[in-house]
Amino acid sequence: MLTIENCRLTWPDFTADYSLTIDEGTLCAVAGPSGGGKTTLLHMIAGFETPECGRLTYRGRNLLPLPPSQRPVAIVFQDHNLFPHLSVAENVALGLRPSLRLSAAEMTAVLEMLDAVGLRSYDRRKPGDMSGGQRQRVALARALISGRPLIVLDEPFSSLDPQLRRDMIRLVDTLRRKRNVTVIMSIHTPEDVADVAEQMVLIIDGKVAVNGSPAKVVSCIYDRGSSAKPTS
Numbered sequence: 375m376l377t378i379e380n381c382r383l384t385w386p387d388f389t390a391d392y393s394l395t396i397d398e399g400t401l402c403a404v405a406g407p408s409g410g411g412k413t414t415l416l417h418m419i420a421g422f423e424t425p426e427c428g429r430l431t432y433r434g435r436n437l438l439p440l441p442p443s444q445r446p447v448a449i450v451f452q453d454h455n456l457f458p459h460l461s462v463a464e465n466v467a468l469g470l471r472p473s474l475r476l477s478a479a480e481m482t483a484v485l486e487m488l489d490a491v492g493l494r495s496y497d498r499r500k501p502g503d504m505s506g507g508q509r510q511r512v513a514l515a516r517a518l519i520s521g522r523p524l525i526v527l528d529e530p531f532s533s534l535d536p537q538l539r540r541d542m543i544r545l546v547d548t549l550r551r552k553r554n555v556t557v558i559m560s561i562h563t564p565e566d567v568a569d570v571a572e573q574m575v576l577i578i579d580g581k582v583a584v585n586g587s588p589a590k591v592v593s594c595i596y597d598r599g600s601s602a603k604p605t606s
């Protein structure tokens with residue numbers, strides 16, 4: 375279980391104070407209006423933001439002293455952060471071995487991972503020669519191959535058209551079940567994940583305003599009106 379207790383971050387114009395628990399193996403969607411604090415929450419879990427106070431634990435272990443590289447977390451950033459000079463296979467391999475000195479078994483694992491995201495025949499391409507959806511799949515493959523039990527996705531698919539976005543969410547759902555990982559994913563369109571997420575949280579003004587089933591959170595969003603609606 376991931377436990378976040380009163381983790382507070384303060385900037386001149388924004389204060390966040392997060393409390394939340396996420397069960398092992400869950401797909402937890404993080405929704406909320408723009409500027410509400412979704413990315414800040416995900417960056418804090420991954421170790422790119424440090425709260426001034428509070429507790430952040432995974433399986434009972436305190437994550438706060440750990441740098442991102444030592445946390446049990448792999449993150450896919452909004453811009454997917456691929457290296458343009460490396461091939462697709464090398465970009466994925468970075469998630470397994472940052473030195474890129476791969477054994478034969480590791481190279482096979484990279485190709486199998488590319489197969490799982492539907493990009494086996496793209497292994498030698500450069501990210502610049504691929505579509506936005508394909509690049510997102512490369513970034514997803516790199517996160518999954520790391521073997522880390524928590525996968526954090528920061529609005530990974532918001533630039534894709536609605537059908538492709540839903541296809542990608544289904545792919546995430548299939549792969550997280552196969553690999554038994556916990557996924558925490560911020561989203562702009564809560565309806566997209568309503569049938570695959572076990573948990574949804576609505577973040578407003580740096581706080582968890584609603585936490586529960588997607589049906590509960592989606593209905594709260596509509597009850598609250600525009601103040602809770604995600605904006606693109």
Ligand SMILES: Nc1ncnc2c1ncn2[C@@H]1O[C@H](COP(=O)(O)OP(=O)(O)OP(=O)(O)O)[C@@H](O)[C@H]1O
Nearest residue numbers: 385386387388406407408409410411412413414415
């Ligand atoms: N490093 C920082 N320094 C100062 N303010 C920051 C910093 N990072 C985030 N903020 C502020 O924190 C607030 C929350 O930002 P955040 O990116 O977490 O929101 P979000 O819900 O992810 O928004 P969006 O949906 O638009 O991506 C914003 O007001 C933002 O300006």
